[in-house]
Amino acid sequence: MQKKFFLAVLMFLALVLLPWPAAAGMDDSLHIVVNDDFLVTDVPPLIANGHTLVPARPLAERLGATVHWDAGSQTVTIKKGGITIQFAIGEPIATYNGVSWQLPVAPELVKGRTMVPLRFIATALGQQVRFNYWQTTPMIWVTSSPLLEDKDTNVTPDYFEVDTGEGPPYYKLKPEGQTTRGIKLEDSVTKVKELYGPPFREETVRDGQVVLRYFSEYLPQSDAVSTLSFTCRDGRVVEVIIQH
Incomplete structure (x- = not known):
């Protein structure tokens, strides 16, 4: 009831x-x-x-x-x-x-x-x-999953830039940093889903790690999207990346 x-x-x-x-x-x-x-x-x-x-x-x-x-x-x-x-x-x-x-x-x-x-x-x-x-x-x-707010993909001082040499850079959460909703490295997958909802994509990648991907507002079948990704190992966040 x-x-x-x-x-x-x-x-x-x-x-x-x-x-x-x-x-x-x-x-x-x-x-x-x-x-x-x-x-x-x-x-x-x-x-x-x-x-x-x-x-x-x-x-x-x-x-x-x-x-x-x-x-x-x-x-x-x-x-x-x-x-x-x-x-x-x-x-x-x-x-x-x-x-x-x-x-x-x-x-x-x-x-x-x-x-x-x-x-x-x-x-x-x-x-x-x-x-x-x-x-x-x-x-x-x-x-089927909630879209990110603009603030979620803002690059704050909690992130540092990574230049890949090919294409645009991405931004990685510092060891002592936190996302705009308060997620830190070593926080649980459960906490991520509680604060951000179910991810748009949940993929198992190398060495059994799981990546939770969240999207901003977007145009279908285009690169016009910002993403927030949480890489997790053994149920804990080990990496957070913003890409534009």
């Missing part, structure tokens, strides 16, 4: 507290990234009362869910694992595993596509959502 309560609180906060584009109407300038690629739809996102609606099927299927449309009742049902979400056109109420939720805006039918609140679906399916501008382009990232 307590776990369900905390899930409910988290979903509510995700729906009402984070910023969104404020314009109204269709917005074909808004780009949506779902994990490793852009979300391409034949109907552009709809901005209603500061909330973003997108076609239900492309987003849900990219997140590994199935989608069923009932034309008679004008309802859409999204299922993934033990999660069932149901919307009805024009109704500002959704059900999540049978429990009713007030939506910030009602789903709409636009050019034959069911437009539903992006943040609600993404959060309900266990995703992280971030809105920001990439230079002047409004973008939304829907990711």
Whole structure:
């Protein structure tokens, strides 16, 4: 019961507290990234009362869910694992595993596509959502792991520069240094994940060492990304690197 309560609180906060584009109407300038690629739809996102609606099927299927449309009742049902979400056109109420939720805006039918609140679906399916501008382009990232904040990849005096001689340098945490969230060498992998969340990539490399990689906001299929990497041995951090 307590776990369900905390899930409910988290979903509510995700729906009402984070910023969104404020314009109204269709917005074909808004780009949506779902994990490793852009979300391409034949109907552009709809901005209603500061909330973003997108076609239900492309987003849900990219997140590994199935989608069923009932034309008679004008309802859409999204299922993934033990999660069932149901919307009805024009109704500002959704059900999540049978429990009713007030939506910030009602789903709409636009050019034959069911437009539903992006943040609600993404959060309900266990995703992280971030809105920001990439230079002047409004973008939304829907990711399975949280993105870094700008401060996380700022090069502070706790780091020293390493010149590889090929390509840009990288920055390595000093033995006595700490990251902006307080991780030091020899801290545990558990502490890293508690402070930064699950990594974008977790890879086993040489000698059984494990590398946890976290990404900043990024453009898919490009080098336009900053990373924060923790190399760990026997469950402890032995190296921290920032790359731009």
